[in-house]
Amino acid sequence: MKSIKSVLLTLALIALPVLIAIVSLGCGRYEMSMIDTLSLIYQGLFNSGLNFDNTEVTVLFNLRIPRVILAALAGAGLAVSGASFQSLFTNPLATPDTLGVASGASFGAVLAIMLGFDLIGIQILAFIFGLLAVGLAYQVGMFQGKRSIISIILAGIVISALFGALISLLKYLADPQDVLPSITYWLMGSLSRASYPYLAIGAPFVILGVLTIFLMRWKLNALSLDEDEALSLGINVKRSRAIIIVASTFVTASCVSMCGQIGWVGLVVPHIARMVFGSDNRYVVPTSISFGIIFMIVMDTLSRSLGPAELPVSILTALIGAPLFIILIKKTGGNW
Amino acid sequence: MLEVKNGSFSFRDKKIHEDISFSVESSEVLAILGPNGIGKTTLLKCIMGLLPWQSGASYLDGKNIKDIATKAFWSQVSYVPQAKSLTFSMKALDMVVLGLVSKKSSFAMPNKEDFELAYQCMQKIGVEHLADKSCTNMSGGEFQMVLIARAMINKPSVLILDEPETGLDFRNQLIVLNTIHKLAHEEKLSVILNTHYPTHALQIADKSLMLLSPGHYKFGKSKEVIEPELMKSAYKVEVLMDSVNSKDCSYHYIIPTATV
Numbered sequence: 001m002k003s004i005k006s007v008l009l010t011l012a013l014i015a016l017p018v019l020i021a022i023v024s025l026g027c028g029r030y031e032m033s034m035i036d037t038l039s040l041i042y043q044g045l046f047n048s049g050l051n052f053d054n055t056e057v058t059v060l061f062n063l064r065i066p067r068v069i070l071a072a073l074a075g076a077g078l079a080v081s082g083a084s085f086q087s088l089f090t091n092p093l094a095t096p097d098t099l100g101v102a103s104g105a106s107f108g109a110v111l112a113i114m115l116g117f118d119l120i121g122i123q124i125l126a127f128i129f130g131l132l133a134v135g136l137a138y139q140v141g142m143f144q145g146k147r148s149i150i151s152i153i154l155a156g157i158v159i160s161a162l163f164g165a166l167i168s169l170l171k172y173l174a175d176p177q178d179v180l181p182s183i184t185y186w187l188m189g190s191l192s193r194a195s196y197p198y199l200a201i202g203a204p205f206v207i208l209g210v211l212t213i214f215l216m217r218w219k220l221n222a223l224s225l226d227e228d229e230a231l232s233l234g235i236n237v238k239r240s241r242a243i244i245i246v247a248s249t250f251v252t253a254s255c256v257s258m259c260g261q262i263g264w265v266g267l268v269v270p271h272i273a274r275m276v277f278g279s280d281n282r283y284v285v286p287t288s289i290s291f292g293i294i295f296m297i298v299m300d301t302l303s304r305s306l307g308p309a310e311l312p313v314s315i316l317t318a319l320i321g322a323p324l325f326i327i328l329i330k331k332t333g334g335n336w
Numbered sequence: 337m338l339e340v341k342n343g344s345f346s347f348r349d350k351k352i353h354e355d356i357s358f359s360v361e362s363s364e365v366l367a368i369l370g371p372n373g374i375g376k377t378t379l380l381k382c383i384m385g386l387l388p389w390q391s392g393a394s395y396l397d398g399k400n401i402k403d404i405a406t407k408a409f410w411s412q413v414s415y416v417p418q419a420k421s422l423t424f425s426m427k428a429l430d431m432v433v434l435g436l437v438s439k440k441s442s443f444a445m446p447n448k449e450d451f452e453l454a455y456q457c458m459q460k461i462g463v464e465h466l467a468d469k470s471c472t473n474m475s476g477g478e479f480q481m482v483l484i485a486r487a488m489i490n491k492p493s494v495l496i497l498d499e500p501e502t503g504l505d506f507r508n509q510l511i512v513l514n515t516i517h518k519l520a521h522e523e524k525l526s527v528i529l530n531t532h533y534p535t536h537a538l539q540i541a542d543k544s545l546m547l548l549s550p551g552h553y554k555f556g557k558s559k560e561v562i563e564p565e566l567m568k569s570a571y572k573v574e575v576l577m578d579s580v581n582s583k584d585c586s587y588h589y590i591i592p593t594a595t596v
Contacts, residue, residue, distance in 0.1 A: 234410035234438030279424035
């Protein structure tokens, strides 16, 4: 009985995001039916004869598919790194940005925009600075020869504030006519920059990072205990912790470098997953991947089809994520 | 057998333990006693190598624990820390099976046999009815028993517990103490436990180690260590000690009467 139930749940966790993705591909100012979408994808996969003069084909293959892939990557990535940080730091309020990766990456992007880099250049510089910020936090977080979780978090907050100040400085120096608006727009977060070259650079880091955390999800349960307790279970705590932090950082740095800052996904989605299947990371991690993909695709679909102009997706994730989080806390009493 | 020879430990130039030596054989219980802040938990951590001895060493079956690989050491030694509440809930059975986490390869998940083993462990100490209960909804006594079950899943030869009965009511104290006593003899374990209750040491511990003041201690048979003069020098209290007999059993009681 139990195994049938778990097979059905697994199927649902896989099928739902796929279904949402297909529906999303048809949504937008240029509407397509689900059958049209599917038959075009079928053609694209199995017959090479696609006519790119056709608007439908261009919209689907050059705009919407990369965009939905990006939404899926960002949703899964941010949700999983949020879940892993919450466990690792034994803190339900931890987010993917707790160690300053998003501030670092944003600074890199702003710097690249001011230097006049193209989209790919911005992405790469953002990624590098995201890693740099966490590397710094990890180094600074060593007090008296010991690197405790609380000292790493403190260092992360400090580094985050530092890069926040540097971003403000760059914005202050930026040309208010054209550079400042593009900085502001970039920081707000958007999936509209999605393209295949963009994904080719960013996706491998997200996929590898998510896969690493997915494989280590049982160990994550042990890492959420006291350090001495985890050590006494025979775990190499230092190494496992470092692996999780590196994996999450690669995921988040890559997500931010592709989409800008998108809040609330990494906080809200893992908690929804916990509400449904409990706090065991063996379930939290896969469920967060699935729910993260669904949440992000839905948000992005709304952002590009709600109004006449595209609404920055981070506004939507906050407008919907924040009240959702409050409802969750009220319902569960913050007891996961 | 676990043995400490000439162990010394200081923290920020403050001496905590100096030249301390003792041993626990299998099927034997050692109780560590002493006033608040004297370094009982620190001593446990030094014994297990979670904190480094500045001189001296711990030996497991005659071998310096520094020369034993981490995983091999922790498959023989199990530690039950002071129970504190969890941030994220976990079912008791999942908590017990976590004891196997380092026995499996890096990316492995627990399988059916592992869960069966975990369930048997819970059965052995009589808490299998808690298997599906969330650890965050448990009483302190129940949670302590779950942690003991987790410690037993690797069939260790040494069990180390930090104040296992602190904060529990009479009934739960008895359950925990009897379980520890029973495990020590049935599984031929060497048990070391910290306690604030000298009567508990008299009840289940073959040997006791009383920390008197930094650098001073008394180690020996429980009945020799737990006596009014030493109690006075360790806890700075006058005590009345006696025993009563009931149903062929002798029960000790100790009443603190005045501070010194």
